[in-house]
Each structure stands twice: as structure tokens, then as C-alpha cells.
Amino acid sequence: PLAKRYRQSGDENLALLLRDMMLWFSRNYPAPQDSAAIVRDWQVLEGRIRDEYNTQPYTVFSQNEKIVDYNWFDFQPASRMLHFLHTMYFLRDSPSLTAQDWQELDAMIHTHGQVIYLQERDCCQPHRSNHQALRAMALFYADAACCNPEWRRKGRELITWHLLNDYLSDGMLHEGSPSYHIFETWLCRDAAILAERAGEPLPAEALAMLEKAVAVCRMFRQPDGNSVVLNDGYPVNLSAFLASFPDQAELPAQASSSPAVALLPAGQLASWSDAGTFAFLDAGPFPGQFSHYHGGKNALTLWLEGKPLLVDSGCSNYDCRKFAEWYKLPEAHSTMLVDGAGDADIVGTYEWATSPTLSITPWQHTQQDGLWRISATATSVQKAWQGIAWTRSLTLGRKNQVCISDAVRSPRAAKFTFVFVLHPGVQAEISPDGCSCSLTHGVVQAKLNWEMQGLPGKPQLALAPGEVYLNFQNTPSQRLLVTVDCPGPGHFQLEHLVSWVCA
CATH class of the missing domain: 2.70.98.70 (Beta-galactosidase; Chain A, domain 5)
Incomplete structure (x- = not known):
């Protein structure tokens, strides 16, 4: 990532480029002004995805030249906010950024947190979705950055729901895709860490499911260290993720046998x-x-x-x-x-x-x-x-x-x-x-x-x-x-x- 490269090299030209990119977005793509605008945009864009993409073949939707602004819809603000926060972390000691720059960046993060919170409060019911799990985890990060416990409590409510509803009884993600399983389990891991640091850990039953989900990740590991691929998946290098759970047990069958065998009876x-x-x-x-x-x-x-x-x-x-x-x-x-x-x-x-x-x-x-x-x-x-x-x-x-x-x-x-x-x-x-x-x-x-x-x-x-x-x-x-x-x-x-x- 460019921000990491700056941190390693100290090249202030990269710091200025990163600052300009973030501020350019903030100044050119304003967020919806209030809850009513957020709800209206959400309903319109949800309909377009359903009617103009999911049910249409490539030959149809590729000819659709409508200009559609997705910048503040679904996972976009959550994903962008997380990337911006990581970038700001790598830039934290840069002499090129002024106090005014930091104020504007902080305000931008606050705007993202508020939009995500209002979308979850006013547009969405809990539903099986790695996108919503991402937004829930983003609310934890937004609270950590902006000190808004209301956002964190909403994130805690949602991430608990997803741990108890998105996974099957054996710990496999309902979606059935190893890469999406790893992705959502990563989101839940970060949320669990931030919840504990805030003094409001996730419920015991949610943490138990997280432990199962991590054990399932170990089952996916191929001889090259990447995850097996199926169901709209891509190979994920599991080394760093699994290393963050040094004491995590394997699935029961994996831990008790050689060779390592595993079965997900529900998955x-x-x-x-x-x-x-x-x-x-x-x-x-x-x-x-x-x-x-x-x-x-x-x-x-x-x-x-x-x-x-x-x-x-x-x-x-x-x-x-x-x-x-x-x-x-x-x-x-x-x-x-x-x-x-x-x-x-x-x-x-x-x-x-x-x-x-x-x-x-x-x-x-x-x-x-x-x-x-x-x-x-x-x-x-x-x-x-x-x-x-x-x-x-x-x-x-x-x-x-x-x-x-x-x-x-x-x-x-x-x-x-x-x-x-x-x-x-x-x-x-x-x-x-x-x-x-x-x-x-x-x-x-x-x-x-x-x-x-x-x-x-x-x-x-x-x-x-x-x-x-x-x-x-x-x-x-x-x-x-x-x-x-x-x-x-x-x-x-x-x-x-x-x-x-x-x-």
C-alpha cells in the first residue's frame, strides 16, 4: 500500500499525494445531508442493484451507461473509512500535514461514522451479509477515532447478531465461500478486540462462535499456505491472520489425528x-x-x-x-x-x-x-x-x-x-x-x-x-x-x- 511505502521510505512527496487524495474525495463527494436523504439514496441504489445487475446478464448490464453514485452506499463508506484510517496512521508523524489538514481529515472520518450509523439505524434490519458485518466493524473503528459510544453500541449489537446468525452450527459461514468466511471472521476478530478494549466485550456465545470460525479457517489451508478456492472465492494467504490467534485450537478432528482430517457437517x-x-x-x-x-x-x-x-x-x-x-x-x-x-x-x-x-x-x-x-x-x-x-x-x-x-x-x-x-x-x-x-x-x-x-x-x-x-x-x-x-x-x-x- 502507498501509505505503508511512505512510512518505510519517509518520502514526503508520497505523504502529500496521500493527503491530497483523501481531501480531494472529501471536497468533491459530499455525504448525504440527513437521515431522509440517506434513506432515499439507499432505496434507489438497492433497487438498481437488484433490477439492473443481479438479475441481468453481462450483455445487458455492461451496456447500461447510467452514471450511478455509489460512494455513500452499502460497504463503500465503511471500506473507505478503514482505508483512510490506516493511511492516517501511517502519516501520523509526517511534517508535511498541517493542523488544518488533520482537522479536515478528522471531520471526514466523523462524517463517515455518522453516515454508516444512520444507514444501519434507519435503512437496514439485521440480515445475513458480510457487507453489513463490515459496516458493523467500521462503527467500532469510528468510535475509536471519534469517541462516539452510540456508534460502538450499534456495531456491537450488529456484530453479535452476525456471529450468531451468519455462521452455521459448525462454524462455517452460511455463504459457503472460504474467502468470504475468512473476510467476515477477520471483521469479527477486530470487532471483538475493540469491544474488549472499550470495556464492553462481545457476549460469550458470540465469542464461542468466533473461535469455531477461526478453527474452520485452518481447515482451508492448502500446502502453499493459501486458502482453498470455491464459491466466488479467491486464495487468501492465511499466515498473518492465523498467527493472530496463537492459542487457537484446531477443529476437533484436526487436533486428534494424523493425517489432519476435518469435516464440517453443516457446511x-x-x-x-x-x-x-x-x-x-x-x-x-x-x-x-x-x-x-x-x-x-x-x-x-x-x-x-x-x-x-x-x-x-x-x-x-x-x-x-x-x-x-x-x-x-x-x-x-x-x-x-x-x-x-x-x-x-x-x-x-x-x-x-x-x-x-x-x-x-x-x-x-x-x-x-x-x-x-x-x-x-x-x-x-x-x-x-x-x-x-x-x-x-x-x-x-x-x-x-x-x-x-x-x-x-x-x-x-x-x-x-x-x-x-x-x-x-x-x-x-x-x-x-x-x-x-x-x-x-x-x-x-x-x-x-x-x-x-x-x-x-x-x-x-x-x-x-x-x-x-x-x-x-x-x-x-x-x-x-x-x-x-x-x-x-x-x-x-x-x-x-x-x-x-x-x-
């Missing part, structure tokens, strides 16, 4: 980690009609020896055309397609018309062979999926081997395609006989073999283009497609055996 997410091998199964429930969600569930993330092999495609910028036209679609994820159709259907940018229903079993550990097993079952109301049940099982713990088993029960003839999204760094080659596929990523050389039960013949293998959002760029990748022709009603099971060596 329906499972992980397995041991010496650079990491598997993550996404059987997450549908969080709502307008939500951070993607189709293509029962999807698998798999790392071998610290190298990513199977990945989630991730999520681009929300205003990118490919956000709704690729990254949210089932075929962009390691899932199953029935006659080319995925398990969910989206209208516009955020409105889900259909979604799958999933269930997940607990981890099963067999002492005799030392193996760990888990399975999840998916159904969908999508037309092509009517009457079909798909169970994906994972078996881990055998040295240099992972077994993925897909069992399907179908009431009719259909073509089933199992999609595996490969990391862009993976080189893939299907064997000449079409019975196996080699996957190479750095020193890791893996091979996938298949065994089918319940149907004659063998699956058809193909490589298809895909796209993964990697390092903030849309990055070409490949998808391995494994297709089974089911000639009529029946049941079949396809085992994908992944074995590997390090060169």
Missing part, C-alpha cells in the same frame, strides 16, 4: 492433509437465490507432494463477462454433467434458478488398513438430472495413491461426463489405448487409471480447454473429461485411481 465440506497431499471435497449446501455460489458441486481439489493437480477454476472480477458466463457454471468445476447439463442453472449474474441437493457422510477410518474414506451424494432438479443420484467417494491414506469413486444410479439412458479441472501448470497426456492419463506438474508425475463396474466397455477420455483464475488473471487450462455411456436404467461405478511418484 458439508471435508479436507484431508498429510505431508503435501491435500484433498478437499465441496458438497456445500445452496446458500440462497442471490449468493456467492457456483454450480458444479461434489467437486474435488487435490494436491500431491505440495503441487496442485486438480483445482477449482476460481473466480474472476465480478464485472468480468466470464464471471457469470464461465466461472459460476458447473462445467468450470470438477463435477459431473448429465447429457452435457450441470447440476445448477443461473439467470443473469447472481440469480440461481436451480441448484443441487447434497449430503455428506462422516470420515470413516479403518484401523486394519489405515485408510480414510468419505462420500457425498448429489441430486438436482435440473431436467437432465431427474431421478439421478450421484455419489462421489474418496479413499486416502495409501502411500502415493488416491482413489476417487463415482457411483451413479439412473432411471434412463444418458451420457455421464466427469470433469476434472487441471491446474494450468499440469501437463496432461492420454495414453494411446485411451485407458489412462498421465499428469505432470514439476517433479510430480501422476497417472490416472480407471475401472468400471456395472457396465461393459470403458470410459472415453478427452482433454478440453478450460480456464482458471490464477494470479489475478484469466489463465487457460485443461479439463480432463471422462465420459460413460449408460444405455438404459441401471447403476454403475467408475473408479479413478490416482498414483504418483516424484522424479
Whole structure:
């Protein structure tokens, strides 16, 4: 950040630039004058988001050239105020800022605090939303800066509500996105610290949920230290955040076993980690009609020896055309397609018309062979999926081997395609006989073999283009497609055996 760079370098030209940027905003974008204006603006902008963005495809909303001022709406004033406060902190010893500059900046922070408070008091009821949680946490910071206990008390009321309502019973955020889970848990962490410092700590039940939420964050950690990606998510480097909880316990299953295994029974997410091998199964429930969600569930993330092999495609910028036209679609994820159709259907940018229903079993550990097993079952109301049940099982713990088993029960003839999204760094080659596929990523050389039960013949293998959002760029990748022709009603099971060596 520019302000941090100033603090490190002492370059007063940077200090003046930062001051000018903040004061320019303050002088050119005045806040709504009173509660009535705040309410009126809120209602207008909320309607525009609902009618002109969430339910419209990119081809429509990208042509909307209306000038819309969002500067004092929703999370904007809260996010901006926090950035300004951090900038002011880094500038605190600058000789370039005058007493008048500081007075104007302080008044600007006060204006932000008052607008956020009035929005929460007059425009909003508590509702599941990381945006509202951000505004609640911002009220704590506004009180710390401006000494207004009324703001802090409103923030405390709201952040307590969000801790008790935004999270499922196992500590997973209702939204189902690891990055949003980390984001909101960070907000709650800061609010809890500021509440304690103010002498009004959060209620015990809210703090207990915060502890659960932090433990869940540890479950998301991949071998590279970043969080796993799904549901409009992005990788988050967890090192600094988790270090702020040095005495925080892991999830019960993580703390008591080696390898580290974890299951969120309500969040329906499972992980397995041991010496650079990491598997993550996404059987997450549908969080709502307008939500951070993607189709293509029962999807698998798999790392071998610290190298990513199977990945989630991730999520681009929300205003990118490919956000709704690729990254949210089932075929962009390691899932199953029935006659080319995925398990969910989206209208516009955020409105889900259909979604799958999933269930997940607990981890099963067999002492005799030392193996760990888990399975999840998916159904969908999508037309092509009517009457079909798909169970994906994972078996881990055998040295240099992972077994993925897909069992399907179908009431009719259909073509089933199992999609595996490969990391862009993976080189893939299907064997000449079409019975196996080699996957190479750095020193890791893996091979996938298949065994089918319940149907004659063998699956058809193909490589298809895909796209993964990697390092903030849309990055070409490949998808391995494994297709089974089911000639009529029946049941079949396809085992994908992944074995590997390090060169």
C-alpha cells in the first residue's frame, strides 16, 4: 500500500499525494445531508442493484451507461473509512500535514461514522451479509477515532447478531465461500478486540462462535499456505491472520489425528492433509437465490507432494463477462454433467434458478488398513438430472495413491461426463489405448487409471480447454473429461485411481 511505502521510505512527496487524495474525495463527494436523504439514496441504489445487475446478464448490464453514485452506499463508506484510517496512521508523524489538514481529515472520518450509523439505524434490519458485518466493524473503528459510544453500541449489537446468525452450527459461514468466511471472521476478530478494549466485550456465545470460525479457517489451508478456492472465492494467504490467534485450537478432528482430517457437517465440506497431499471435497449446501455460489458441486481439489493437480477454476472480477458466463457454471468445476447439463442453472449474474441437493457422510477410518474414506451424494432438479443420484467417494491414506469413486444410479439412458479441472501448470497426456492419463506438474508425475463396474466397455477420455483464475488473471487450462455411456436404467461405478511418484 502507498501509505505503508511512505512510512518505510519517509518520502514526503508520497505523504502529500496521500493527503491530497483523501481531501480531494472529501471536497468533491459530499455525504448525504440527513437521515431522509440517506434513506432515499439507499432505496434507489438497492433497487438498481437488484433490477439492473443481479438479475441481468453481462450483455445487458455492461451496456447500461447510467452514471450511478455509489460512494455513500452499502460497504463503500465503511471500506473507505478503514482505508483512510490506516493511511492516517501511517502519516501520523509526517511534517508535511498541517493542523488544518488533520482537522479536515478528522471531520471526514466523523462524517463517515455518522453516515454508516444512520444507514444501519434507519435503512437496514439485521440480515445475513458480510457487507453489513463490515459496516458493523467500521462503527467500532469510528468510535475509536471519534469517541462516539452510540456508534460502538450499534456495531456491537450488529456484530453479535452476525456471529450468531451468519455462521452455521459448525462454524462455517452460511455463504459457503472460504474467502468470504475468512473476510467476515477477520471483521469479527477486530470487532471483538475493540469491544474488549472499550470495556464492553462481545457476549460469550458470540465469542464461542468466533473461535469455531477461526478453527474452520485452518481447515482451508492448502500446502502453499493459501486458502482453498470455491464459491466466488479467491486464495487468501492465511499466515498473518492465523498467527493472530496463537492459542487457537484446531477443529476437533484436526487436533486428534494424523493425517489432519476435518469435516464440517453443516457446511458439508471435508479436507484431508498429510505431508503435501491435500484433498478437499465441496458438497456445500445452496446458500440462497442471490449468493456467492457456483454450480458444479461434489467437486474435488487435490494436491500431491505440495503441487496442485486438480483445482477449482476460481473466480474472476465480478464485472468480468466470464464471471457469470464461465466461472459460476458447473462445467468450470470438477463435477459431473448429465447429457452435457450441470447440476445448477443461473439467470443473469447472481440469480440461481436451480441448484443441487447434497449430503455428506462422516470420515470413516479403518484401523486394519489405515485408510480414510468419505462420500457425498448429489441430486438436482435440473431436467437432465431427474431421478439421478450421484455419489462421489474418496479413499486416502495409501502411500502415493488416491482413489476417487463415482457411483451413479439412473432411471434412463444418458451420457455421464466427469470433469476434472487441471491446474494450468499440469501437463496432461492420454495414453494411446485411451485407458489412462498421465499428469505432470514439476517433479510430480501422476497417472490416472480407471475401472468400471456395472457396465461393459470403458470410459472415453478427452482433454478440453478450460480456464482458471490464477494470479489475478484469466489463465487457460485443461479439463480432463471422462465420459460413460449408460444405455438404459441401471447403476454403475467408475473408479479413478490416482498414483504418483516424484522424479
